Amino acid sequence: METPEILPRKRLRASGFADHEVRRMLGTGELSPIRRGRYLRGALPENREARHLLRARAASAELTGDAVLSHVSAALLHGLTVWGVPLDLVHVTRPGRTGGRRGTRLHVHTAPLREDDVVDVGGARTTSVARTVADLARTVAFEAAVVVADSALFGEYARRAELEAALESMARWPGAPVARRVLAFADERADGPGESRSRVAMARNGIPAPQLQWEVRSERGEWIATVDFAWPERRTVAEFDGEIKYGRLLRPGQTAGDVLFAEKRREDAVRDRRWGVVRWCWDDIPDFPTVAARLRRSFDRPV
Structure with a gap:
C-alpha cells in the first residue's frame, strides 16, 4: 500500500502558499x-489504523534524540494485525527510567532500548x-496481545x-509474567484475529486446545478440506467465519456466492466422513x- x-x-510555505491559503x-x-503543522492532501482515510499510521509518521518526523515509535504505533508500522488496542495516542519510547508522560496526542514511555531493539521502517x-x-x-x-503475537508468528x-x-x-x-503467558499461548498457525480471539475464548470456556489448520482426509488419504480447528480424538472440526476470510478465498471471476x-x-x-x-x-x-x-455436544455425540 502506498x-x-x-x-x-x-514545505507549503516554501512552495508559495501563505498561511491564509493553507487555512x-x-x-x-x-x-x-x-x-x-503537518497535513494530508484531501480527506483523511476512514480506516482507524490508517489514520493512526499517518499520525505516527508525522510524529516520527519530529522526534529528537533517541526516541522511537513503539507499542501499537510500531505494530501498525510493521504491518502486524492489531485488535482491541486504543488508537487515540501515538506511542513513543525514550531511553531511561523516568520522564514518561501521557498527553492528548502522544504517550511517551521511558525504558531501556538495546541497539537491536531499534530498526528503521520507511524512514521512521x-x-x-x-x-x-x-x-x-x-x-x-x-x-x-495474543492477536498481535499470533500475527507476528503467522506472518x-x-x-x-x-x-x-x-x-x-x-x-x-x-507485566513480564503476563507477557510470558501470551507468548506461551501464541501459535504461528493462527490465521487472523478471528482465530486468535477464538482460541482465547475456548481456553476461557474450558474447551481443550484444538489442532489448527487441520487437514481432513478420506480413508484413502485424499485431501477433503483444511479446517481452522480440529479435535481429532472427538471427531469434531470448527470454522471461524469472517467476511475477510471469504474475501481471501475469492478467485478471479468468482463471487461471494460462489465461495459460500x-x-x-x-x-x-x-460431515460425510462423520465429523461434527x-x-x-x-x-x-x-x-x-x-x-x-x-x-x-459435538464432542459427546456417538460416532
Whole structure:
C-alpha cells in the first residue's frame, strides 16, 4: 500500500502558499490536518489504523534524540494485525527510567532500548517486531496481545526465539509474567484475529486446545478440506467465519456466492466422513459459552 505524502507547513510555505491559503484549503477539504503543522492532501482515510499510521509518521518526523515509535504505533508500522488496542495516542519510547508522560496526542514511555531493539521502517525509527510484541504483551489485555503475537508468528515477522529473547531482556519489568503467558499461548498457525480471539475464548470456556489448520482426509488419504480447528480424538472440526476470510478465498471471476457454495460442499464432504462441524462468526465470540455448548455436544455425540 502506498504511503500518503505528509506535507509539513514549511514545505507549503516554501512552495508559495501563505498561511491564509493553507487555512482556506483546510476549510475546503483540500488539506486535512494530521497534527500541528503537518497535513494530508484531501480527506483523511476512514480506516482507524490508517489514520493512526499517518499520525505516527508525522510524529516520527519530529522526534529528537533517541526516541522511537513503539507499542501499537510500531505494530501498525510493521504491518502486524492489531485488535482491541486504543488508537487515540501515538506511542513513543525514550531511553531511561523516568520522564514518561501521557498527553492528548502522544504517550511517551521511558525504558531501556538495546541497539537491536531499534530498526528503521520507511524512514521512521521504531522498535523491532520482537520488542514491539513484548511491549504490547506487557501492557495490553491478554486477548489483544495474543492477536498481535499470533500475527507476528503467522506472518513470519519474527521467530519465536526472537520474541523469547526480547521478553528475557525485560524479565523484571512490569507485566513480564503476563507477557510470558501470551507468548506461551501464541501459535504461528493462527490465521487472523478471528482465530486468535477464538482460541482465547475456548481456553476461557474450558474447551481443550484444538489442532489448527487441520487437514481432513478420506480413508484413502485424499485431501477433503483444511479446517481452522480440529479435535481429532472427538471427531469434531470448527470454522471461524469472517467476511475477510471469504474475501481471501475469492478467485478471479468468482463471487461471494460462489465461495459460500463451495464452502457448503466442502462442509458436506466433511460431515460425510462423520465429523461434527461447528461454525461461529465475530458476533458469537463475546457470547462464546453458547458456542462452547455446541462444541461439547459435538464432542459427546456417538460416532
